[in-house]
Amino acid sequence: MSEIKLTRVDDRLIHAQILLLWVKTTNINTIVLVDDEVANNPFLAEIYRLAMPTHIRLHVKTVEEAITYDYSSEPELWHDRRTLVLMKTLDTAYRLLDAGFPIESLQIGGSVVEQETDRKKLLDILLSQYPRQLSYLISANVTIYCQKSPQTQKVYVNKAHAS
Amino acid sequence: MISPEIAKEFISALGQFSSYRITIFDDLGNLVCSTHPQGLGAASKRAATVAETGSMLELDDGSLTYVVLPIEADHISCGCIELTGRGPDIHAVAAALKMSLEIRLKIDAIEAVQQHAIDKNERVIREIIFGGVGHPSVSESLERAGFSCEIPRQVLLLEPCAPDFIEHFSSINITFDSPHDLAAVIDGGVVVLKDVSHGQRDMRPYLEEYSKHIEEDTPFSGLIIVGSLSTSNEQLRKTYRMLIWLRDNADRLSRNAQVLFLSDYLSDYFMSMVPREAYADVFEGIESISKIDKVEFVAISDALIRNNFNLVKASQELFMHKNTVVYKLNKYKKLLSIDPMASSTDRSFMRYLSFYLRFDVLKKGGTDERD
Numbered sequence: 001m002s003e004i005k006l007t008r009v010d011d012r013l014i015h016a017q018i019l020l021l022w023v024k025t026t027n028i029n030t031i032v033l034v035d036d037e038v039a040n041n042p043f044l045a046e047i048y049r050l051a052m053p054t055h056i057r058l059h060v061k062t063v064e065e066a067i068t069y070d071y072s073s074e075p076e077l078w079h080d081r082r083t084l085v086l087m088k089t090l091d092t093a094y095r096l097l098d099a100g101f102p103i104e105s106l107q108i109g110g111s112v113v114e115q116e117t118d119r120k121k122l123l124d125i126l127l128s129q130y131p132r133q134l135s136y137l138i139s140a141n142v143t144i145y146c147q148k149s150p151q152t153q154k155v156y157v158n159k160a161h162a163s
Numbered sequence: 164m165i166s167p168e169i170a171k172e173f174i175s176a177l178g179q180f181s182s183y184r185i186t187i188f189d190d191l192g193n194l195v196c197s198t199h200p201q202g203l204g205a206a207s208k209r210a211a212t213v214a215e216t217g218s219m220l221e222l223d224d225g226s227l228t229y230v231v232l233p234i235e236a237d238h239i240s241c242g243c244i245e246l247t248g249r250g251p252d253i254h255a256v257a258a259a260l261k262m263s264l265e266i267r268l269k270i271d272a273i274e275a276v277q278q279h280a281i282d283k284n285e286r287v288i289r290e291i292i293f294g295g296v297g298h299p300s301v302s303e304s305l306e307r308a309g310f311s312c313e314i315p316r317q318v319l320l321l322e323p324c325a326p327d328f329i330e331h332f333s334s335i336n337i338t339f340d341s342p343h344d345l346a347a348v349i350d351g352g353v354v355v356l357k358d359v360s361h362g363q364r365d366m367r368p369y370l371e372e373y374s375k376h377i378e379e380d381t382p383f384s385g386l387i388i389v390g391s392l393s394t395s396n397e398q399l400r401k402t403y404r405m406l407i408w409l410r411d412n413a414d415r416l417s418r419n420a421q422v423l424f425l426s427d428y429l430s431d432y433f434m435s436m437v438p439r440e441a442y443a444d445v446f447e448g449i450e451s452i453s454k455i456d457k458v459e460f461v462a463i464s465d466a467l468i469r470n471n472f473n474l475v476k477a478s479q480e481l482f483m484h485k486n487t488v489v490y491k492l493n494k495y496k497k498l499l500s501i502d503p504m505a506s507s508t509d510r511s512f513m514r515y516l517s518f519y520l521r522f523d524v525l526k527k528g529g530t531d532e533r534d
Contacts, residue, residue, distance in 0.1 A: 016266050020273065024336050027381045043180035044259060050173050051263040053270045055331035079325030080382045 002072040002081035007103055010110040011088050013038070014048045014058075017109075017149060018086070023056065025150040028084040031058045034066040034096065035088050063092060067099045090126070094133035097140055104160065105143040113146045119155050122146055126157065165189055165234060165242040169267055170196040173260075183248035183256065187234075187264075190214045190242050206245055213243040230257040236268050274333065281333050283308060285347035288354050292318075292403040301396045314343050314358050315395070317370065318402045320410055321353040321377065323385040329353070335383075339376050352410075356399065366393050367424065374422045386413060391424040405432060417469055418480070434518050442519035451498045457520045463491055464517035472503065472510060 005026050010018065013033060022028065031052070038044050038060050045060040052058050057078070061069055071083055087093060090108070097103050108126070116122050126134055137144060137158070144157040170187040177185055178198040186197035192211025194203055206229075213220050213231045217240045220231040230253055231245045244264060246257045287308040291301050298304075302312035323329060332348050341358035348354075362369025374387045388409050390402040405425055412435070413420070416428055425432070446452055462481065470476035478485040496502050499516075501509040 014266070015262065016269060019266060019270060027336055029331070029382055043177070043256070046176055046180055047256070047259045047263045050176055051266040051270075053267075053274065053334065055334040078327050078331075078382055080384050082382055 002083070004071055004083045004085055004102075006083075006107060007085045007087075007093070007105065008107040008109055009087055009090055009093055010108075011112075012110055013086060013088055014051055018084075019051070019053065019056075021149050023084065026082070026084070028082050029056055029078045030081045030083045031056060032066060032069065032071070032083055032085045033058060033060045033087075034063055034085060034092055035060070036062045039065065063095045063099070066096060067101050090130040090133045090137070094130070094136055097137060097142065103137075103140075103142050106137065106145075108144065108146045108157070109148060113148050113155075117148075117155065119157075122155060123157060165195055165264075165268065166271060167195055169264070169271060173264060173267075174198055177260075181248075181256070183246045183250065183253065185260070186210075186245045186247070188214065188243050188245070190240055195242065206247070210243050210245060214240050228253055230254060232257050232261045234261060234264055234268070236265065236272065241268070278333050281347060284345045285349070288345055288347045288349065288356060291356070291399055292349070292354065294400060301399050305396065310345065311343065312396055314360060315363060315393075316345075316356045316399060317359045317366075317394075318390040318399055318406055319355040319357055319370075319374075320388040320403075320406050321355065321383060321385065322388065322410060323352070323383060325384065328383050328385070335381055337377060337381055337383075339373050354403070359393075363393070367391055367426070370424070371422070378421065386410070386420070387422045388413070389422065389424045391426040408432060408435065415465060430514075434515065439519075439522055442515065442522075446516060446519050449499075452516070452520075454498055455495065458524055459491065460495070461517050461520050461524050463488065464513050467503065468514060468517075474504070 005028060006022065008018075008022070012018075013035065014031070018031075023031075033039075033045075033048065038048065039062040048060065049058050059069070066085070071081070087096070093103060093106055112122065112125055116125060134144075134157070141160045142158065143160040145154040146157065147154045165187060174185060174187065174196040181198070184197065184199045186200075186203060186206060187195045188207065188210035189195050192207045192209075192214055194200065194207065197203065209220055209222070209229065209231050213233050217233050217235070219233070220229070222229040226249075227247055228249060229245060229247050231243050233240050234242045234244055244257065244260055246253055246260070250256075287304055287310065290298065290304040294301075294304065299307065305312040321328075328335070329348055329351065332353060337346060337353075337355070338344065339357075340361055343358040343360075345356040346353055357370075357373060359366065359369065362373075370389050370391055374389060377383050377387060388406045390406055392402070394402060402425070409416070409423055409425055409428055409432070412428075412431065413423055416431060417423060463477070466477040466480045467474075470480060474485055474488060478488045481488065492502075492504060495513075499512075501512050503510045503513045
């Protein structure tokens with residue numbers, strides 16, 4: 001069954017950790033990179049696409065395109081699409097959710113998480129950078145957690161309550 | 164060493180998008196590939212310097228900017244990439260290109276190692292499941308390939324419904340709870356020799372959990388056939404043969420099932436081992452058998468057996484009204500003096516007769532005799 005397996009915020013976007021750890025652990029075969037800047041720059045999008053191993057398809061979308069994109073459609077490479085939705089900032093996650101994109105769980109990685117593991121300090125950093133966006137995501141009952149790599153513990157920012 | 168194939172792929176893909184001259188050099192400063200391969204004499208010297216020092220180099224001659232970045236694989240310089248031109252984003256593009264190329268080289272190296280491991284697995288699995296007279300024992304095969312024969316293993320067959328799973332199998336992670344599992348693509352399916360150390364006490368639930376993991380946590384969709392009897396490694400070859408039998412009879416035994424456990428079909432397996440002549444000895448003399456519609460009898464028996472003699476479910480599967488199935492059963496009751504709905508002995512009779520009649524049905528190509 002084709003489905004979104006992971007939604008991640010990572011300011012580095014495509015990098016070795018994503019492709020060698022997360023993709024492997026969760027058997028991702030499709031990455032949807034949601035970033036207006038990259039999507040509007042075909043050259044940069046092509047650079048990211050070239051980094052992909054042969055078994056992974058990368059689709060670069062603007063926020064608007066990502067909302068209307070059919071994540072369960074028949075892919076050209078895989079019968080069952082296991083998708084990672086990747087974005088640079090919490091603002092993109094906020095915009096996606098606000099426009100009706102389904103986000104149940106959001107993983108935060110990247111430089112903030114690389115530097116800090118203490119939950120309180122992580123919350124301070126995230127709230128100082130994205131107060132409005134984070135509040136909106138929490139009020140929408142999205143589970144939010146920080147995780148560096150599949151081997152490290154999840155640090156929960158918010159655990160969704162059963163509806 | 165930068166793979167020339169990857170370098171060419173980068174250059175040919177990027178050449179159409181950028182006004183920058185993009186050039187890739189090896190660790191000695193020799194040209195590997197470029198969007199504009201003419202007049203690169205000076206560039207080659209710059210490349211050799213960067214490859215040697217491992218540091219970035221930037222030059223500006225007033226009309227053009229040259230940005231040269233080292234390319235590393237496992238912290239060792241294996242070449243460099245140079246961007247030449249004029250543009251505000253030359254540094255950002257150079258950095259993105261370096262990152263992209265380094266990731267690709269790293270993945271390429273890892274995939275080569277993984278492929279090597281899979282090739283090794285395939286060799287040992289083939290030896291284990293196809294080995295015959297004169298071939299080493301399972302323990303010898305495992306030990307010779309560096310795998311422990313002390314670990315209890317069970318065979319599973321993964322029969323995918325789409326070819327992509329097989330095409331990209333080397334990139335798929337089917338690891339569950341042990342690094343000692345062996346898996347390889349054999350004859351269009353995947354054979355897994357699963358380490359079942361953690362399931363010794365309760366094998367069936369353990370293997371159910373593993374099958375669920377394959378279905379939910381990997382891109383696999385298709386049929387999983389599980390050798391679910393606790394046996395020793397030396398039995399792997401025989402278990403594999405039984406699983407192949409189950410695979411070939413899967414559609415008859417359990418239509419639309421996604422996971423089949425060998426232990427559920429032992430009576431069918433044993434029945435298939437009995438020579439046809441033995442069935443003929445019993446059934447050939449019964450005159451009333453010639454009066455029944457063989458195709459119909461086999462279809463109705465199969466549906467009843469698959470659905471544990473549940474009339475409603477069987478009739479749904481047969482696209483028949485329940486009363487129609489009852490009518491047919493009454494017909495068999497009169498002709499053969501059997502009542503499979505009431506007697507377990509008659510259910511066995513129906514099962515054996517159906518198995519016997521199947522030979523004739525198959526011989527006629529499985530076509531409906533009534534046509």
